[in-house]
Amino acid sequence: xxxxxxxxxxxxxYETVTHVIGRGFIKLLNLRNNIRRILxxxxxxxxxxxxxxxxxxxxxxCKAKPFVKWAGGKGLLLPxxxxxxxxxxxxxxxVTYVEPFVGGGAMLFHMLRNxxxxxxxxxxxxxxxxxxxxxxxxxxxxxxxxxLESIEKSYFSVSxxxxxxxxxxxxxxxxxxxxxxxxxxxxxIFLNHTCFNGLYRVNTRGKFNVPxxxxxxxxxxxxxxxxxxxxxxNSVELIIREPGDYKCIMRxxxxxxxxxxxxxxxxxxxxxTSYFKEYSANPFGDKEQxxxxxxxxxxxxxxxxxxxxxxxxxxxxxxxxxxxxxENYDIQRVYSSRFINAKAYKREKLAEVLIRNYK
Numbered sequence: 001x002x003x004x005x006x007x008x009x010x011x012x013x014y015e016t017v018t019h020v021i022g023r024g025f026i027k028l029l030n031l032r033n034n035i036r037r038i039l040x041x042x043x044x045x046x047x048x049x050x051x052x053x054x055x056x057x058x059x060x061x062c063k064a065k066p067f068v069k070w071a072g073g074k075g076l077l078l079p080x081x082x083x084x085x086x087x088x089x090x091x092x093x094x095v096t097y098v099e100p101f102v103g104g105g106a107m108l109f110h111m112l113r114n115x116x117x118x119x120x121x122x123x124x125x126x127x128x129x130x131x132x133x134x135x136x137x138x139x140x141x142x143x144x145x146x147x148l149e150s151i152e153k154s155y156f157s158v159s160x161x162x163x164x165x166x167x168x169x170x171x172x173x174x175x176x177x178x179x180x181x182x183x184x185x186x187x188x189i190f191l192n193h194t195c196f197n198g199l200y201r202v203n204t205r206g207k208f209n210v211p212x213x214x215x216x217x218x219x220x221x222x223x224x225x226x227x228x229x230x231x232x233x234n235s236v237e238l239i240i241r242e243p244g245d246y247k248c249i250m251r252x253x254x255x256x257x258x259x260x261x262x263x264x265x266x267x268x269x270x271x272x273t274s275y276f277k278e279y280s281a282n283p284f285g286d287k288e289q290x291x292x293x294x295x296x297x298x299x300x301x302x303x304x305x306x307x308x309x310x311x312x313x314x315x316x317x318x319x320x321x322x323x324x325x326x327e328n329y330d331i332q333r334v335y336s337s338r339f340i341n342a343k344a345y346k347r348e349k350l351a352e353v354l355i356r357n358y359k
Contacts, residue, residue: 069198
């Protein structure tokens, strides 16, 4: 729960905040709409708006974590992924952390919470609505909160029997061409929290087509979580790339310090019948898997650390696909439970491969 204390100091004397609160401040960030944020050492911040310089102190109690459900999310794998980081990771200085397929961001938020030597972050995803959500959370969290609160109020103001109809009305609105990006972002989060199993799936025309779920009281606007994620994302230099090809992250690699790149691409199916388009309308087949491997080779040649997750998939001969494709890399097994699945009896522990260019 947020606690807020309002302090008034002259705009020209914002550095005296260090005396007012008895803490040093880390950095001053310029945000949009003439708002500036002072990040402090005790996980608090001050907002300065215009020259009236009203400072609101917020202590975020909620832990930063993914704000959407996401197929293939890494929440349950985090302890295993943490154990397979480079042994000296925390000794590295000014690390740039890169996620070209950021998705729900479980690994992103975990790394930022637990490794303070990460000073710079680059994220990318092919989904434009997801990327815009990250932008709003990072730069305009209260705009997103306002829109989600409005949707939440409408949703819970009708009877449970009428909520299905409202869900499909919002889904139609989301699928309409030309609606503002901020509106689409709020609808994206609403649909994610209320649709069947939290799936993201589109039809051949690129329209979201997941039916409504069965939830008594879904969390639509989690204000505490949005603000916690905002604080964490603003504790580093953050680069949110425009949605597109993962290879574009090459332009944002650090030239002077360590780059650690976590790759979580669409998984290769375990069998030819197990695939469904859960990420976007764009396929990610064997041709794309090979291109990704070549990209990893290129990153390795540049001295980057690479960790990649994928399925324990076999080829048509019954051999492990990724052991052959990444034969010169270190491959470990990790074990996950797949919770986003249409059939409950298929929600079981599965082995996944973790591909590294280090040991």
